[in-house]
Amino acid sequence: MTRKLVFITGNKNKLVEVQAILAKFDIEVEARALDIPEIQGTTLEVSADKCRRAAELVGGPCITEDTALAFHALGGLPGPYIKDFMKTIGHSGLNAMLTGFPTKGATAICTFAYSAGPGETPQLFVGETEGEIVPVRGPTHFGWDAVFQAAGTGQTFAEMDPVFKNTISHRFKALTKLVDFLKTLPE
Ligand SMILES: O=c1[nH]c(=O)c2ncn([C@@H]3O[C@H](COP(=O)(O)OP(=O)(O)OP(=O)(O)O)[C@@H](O)[C@H]3O)c2[nH]1
Numbered sequence: 340m341t342r343k344l345v346f347i348t349g350n351k352n353k354l355v356e357v358q359a360i361l362a363k364f365d366i367e368v369e370a371r372a373l374d375i376p377e378i379q380g381t382t383l384e385v386s387a388d389k390c391r392r393a394a395e396l397v398g399g400p401c402i403t404e405d406t407a408l409a410f411h412a413l414g415g416l417p418g419p420y421i422k423d424f425m426k427t428i429g430h431s432g433l434n435a436m437l438t439g440f441p442t443k444g445a446t447a448i449c450t451f452a453y454s455a456g457p458g459e460t461p462q463l464f465v466g467e468t469e470g471e472i473v474p475v476r477g478p479t480h481f482g483w484d485a486v487f488q489a490a491g492t493g494q495t496f497a498e499m500d501p502v503f504k505n506t507i508s509h510r511f512k513a514l515t516k517l518v519d520f521l522k523t524l525p526e
């Protein structure tokens with residue numbers, strides 16, 4: 340039986356990937372573009388709080404997602420604050436931040452959160468993909484895709500066939516954990 344999930348996100352690119360990945364697991368995604376305030380904290384704290392607020396707003400079960408980009412040389416920063424860094428300094432700024440550091444290594448971290456409804460503690464599912472920060476290569480329409488070269492591929496996420504990205508990405512890995520969890524719930 341097809342399962343339906345309500346996904347609260349303001350990010351159309353995320354939605355496209357989530358729908359494509361979950362379709363393979365026979366899960367239909369209904370999107371709600373609500374702007375949920377995001378707290379400061381670790382990526383797990385940010386994700387859990389976002390989902391708690393989303394469940395209150397929609398009044399029922401829902402999922403949210405938070406993406407972080409952790410630079411190894413900077414102890415994990417920008418982490419969950421990558422969106423603000425992208426907005427303020429862009430692709431070239433992300434590269435410039437690592438000038439003089441011995442490693443350009445970075446981890447893309449995706450944290451999905453599922454809440455059964457208002458007042459229910461969100462369950463978290465984390466997926467990570469290793470890579471490095473490189474000068475822009477490929478289309479630039481999705482966040483930092485064009486400056487993140489996934490380890491062992493020789494390609495930035497932006498250069499990849501989207502179907503391939505969806506088999507190795509942080510998002511895919513987190514979603515497979517969410518799917519396993521959903522199987523334990525009644526239909
Ligand atoms: O190149 C990318 N490849 C990806 O796979 C990816 N996933 C997210 N992002 C970007 O990283 C920030 C996360 O912030 P974020 O998790 O708060 O998202 P958001 O505010 O856009 O949407 P949402 O919080 O409403 O779901 C935002 O700038 C996103 O555009 C990505 N960039």
Ligand SMILES: [Mg+2]
Binds near residue numbers: 377422
């Ligand atoms: Mg956000």
